Amino acid sequence: MRTKILPxxxxxxxxxxxxxLDLSSGDSRAKQSAFWTMLTLSSVIAxxxxxxxxxxxxxxxxxxxxxxxxxxxxxxxxxxxxxxxAVAFVALGCLLVVVVGVAASMVVPRTYDLLSxxxxxxxxxxxxxxxxAALATGFAGAVALARKDVAAVLPGVAIAISLVPPLVVTGxxxxxxxxxxxxxxxxxxxxxxxxxxxxxxxxxxxxxxxxAAQRHHRWVPRRAYLMLSxxxxxxxxxxxxxxxxxxxLANWTSQTRSSAQRWLSHTPGAAVTSVDAQSRTxxxxxxxxxxxxxxxxxLRDLEGHVPDGLPIVVDATRGEQIVAGKVGS
Numbered sequence: 001m002r003t004k005i006l007p008x009x010x011x012x013x014x015x016x017x018x019x020x021l022d023l024s025s026g027d028s029r030a031k032q033s034a035f036w037t038m039l040t041l042s043s044v045i046a047x048x049x050x051x052x053x054x055x056x057x058x059x060x061x062x063x064x065x066x067x068x069x070x071x072x073x074x075x076x077x078x079x080x081x082x083x084x085x086a087v088a089f090v091a092l093g094c095l096l097v098v099v100v101g102v103a104a105s106m107v108v109p110r111t112y113d114l115l116s117x118x119x120x121x122x123x124x125x126x127x128x129x130x131x132x133a134a135l136a137t138g139f140a141g142a143v144a145l146a147r148k149d150v151a152a153v154l155p156g157v158a159i160a161i162s163l164v165p166p167l168v169v170t171g172x173x174x175x176x177x178x179x180x181x182x183x184x185x186x187x188x189x190x191x192x193x194x195x196x197x198x199x200x201x202x203x204x205x206x207x208x209x210x211x212a213a214q215r216h217h218r219w220v221p222r223r224a225y226l227m228l229s230x231x232x233x234x235x236x237x238x239x240x241x242x243x244x245x246x247x248x249l250a251n252w253t254s255q256t257r258s259s260a261q262r263w264l265s266h267t268p269g270a271a272v273t274s275v276d277a278q279s280r281t282x283x284x285x286x287x288x289x290x291x292x293x294x295x296x297x298x299l300r301d302l303e304g305h306v307p308d309g310l311p312i313v314v315d316a317t318r319g320e321q322i323v324a325g326k327v328g329s
Contacts, residue, residue, distance in 0.1 A: 010147045011207055014080070017145065021073040024085045035089065036096075038066045039164075046168045050119040058119060058165050063155055063165040067093050071193060072145060075200025078228075097164055101171015102231045104212075114178055118223050123162070123169045124184035126191060127243035131235065134192045138199030139163040161192050184242070191235045197228060249277055255305040256312070260284045263298040270320035281311040288316055 025033045044067040050056030070089035077084030115121045141157040142149045166189040171183035257275040264270040270288035277283070286292070295314060302312065 005143060006146055006206055010149050012146055012148055014207075017076055017204070020145070021069055021076050021139050022071060022084065022086070023073065023089055024311055026197025032089075032112060033177050035066050035069065035093075038064055038099070039093055039096060042066070042164050043100040043168060044221065046097075046164045047100055047172070049171065050117070050165060050168055051104060051108065051131045053119050055119070059159055061164055062159050062162060062326070065158065067097075067163045068141065068158065068161065068196060071163075071196045072142065072200045075142070075197050076204055078197075079204040079218055080200055090193075097167035098171040098174070102175040103171075104168070105172040108172065108176060110176070113178070114173060114176060114181060119165070120169050120172065120181070120185075123188055124173065124181040125242060126184060126188040127246055127247070128236075128239050129243070130188060131191045131195065131239050134195035135199060136196075138192075138195035139203065142200045142203035145200075146207055157269055161196065163189065163192055165191070169327065183238075187235060187242075190231065191239060194228070194231050194235050196231075201228070211289040252306045252310070253277060253282065256282050256284060256302060259298060259301040260286065260314075262301060264288070267293060281313055282306070283313045283315055286317045292316065 023035055041059045045064070046058055048059060049055070049059075067090070070093065073084060073086030074090065077086055079111050115124075137157055137160040139303040140153065141161065144153045144157060148308035161233055166185045169185040170182045170189065173179070173185060253275050257272055260272045262274065264272060264286060265290060267290070269290070270286060270292070273285045275282060275284050284298075294313070298314070299312065
């Protein structure tokens, strides 16, 4: 299997990988200048795309973002069991991007609904599927780096693995003091970071790269794997919790829609247009030419299907909003 994925005649050497991924080797001044310049520009572009809700602009920022280079450098250093400055570049790079996001948030009014922006809403509630997709993308990127003949897929990998946009969203949400949204975006970034490091370590280890001389072992392998394990747990727990919450909320929304349809079944011309959840409240949007049945009938039908105490609000399209009350009360 290894020879099929990484054929001997297509494998890149350790020196080639170090030249591409180690910002402190070779012409380090030029490498670092390019890294900081492109990272700053990609952050500004991503901020503009996110605040204007422009998918095309955000994709452009993903393509030119160089943050994956030092992240893969961490994997390479861990496999070769040597010290590296890659961690410092990643940490400082992340700080730079978040600061750009905080600065961008200053142009956003305090009354602005962040979740109405699809670029923000889509990056503040990650789940396990995001981690699975990131792992697959990480392996694709690592294989593309390790082989001489598939480097052309790297722009696609840059688009698929979202690094700079979640950090910008973290900064924007933090600047608006929406700490939970900022935390969600940060968890998305950390899951992508973990995926890249993990995939890189697996692929680079399969290459059989030479390890650093024993006297230069300042990077302890056990410490690298321990840090990776801790990062995995730190990312997996919130992703798993958010996935469970999303599944439960979808189930409650579906149950509420079914109950609301039964509730209106004997009212001519009445229909449920949608059911959505906002701020731990379920909103039932209905269309009715006349009056609505007693709200207590809806709440009674929902008992046992959604948690007791969950607020339900019925919103009629004729402009009237009826606060139905709480289930089980």
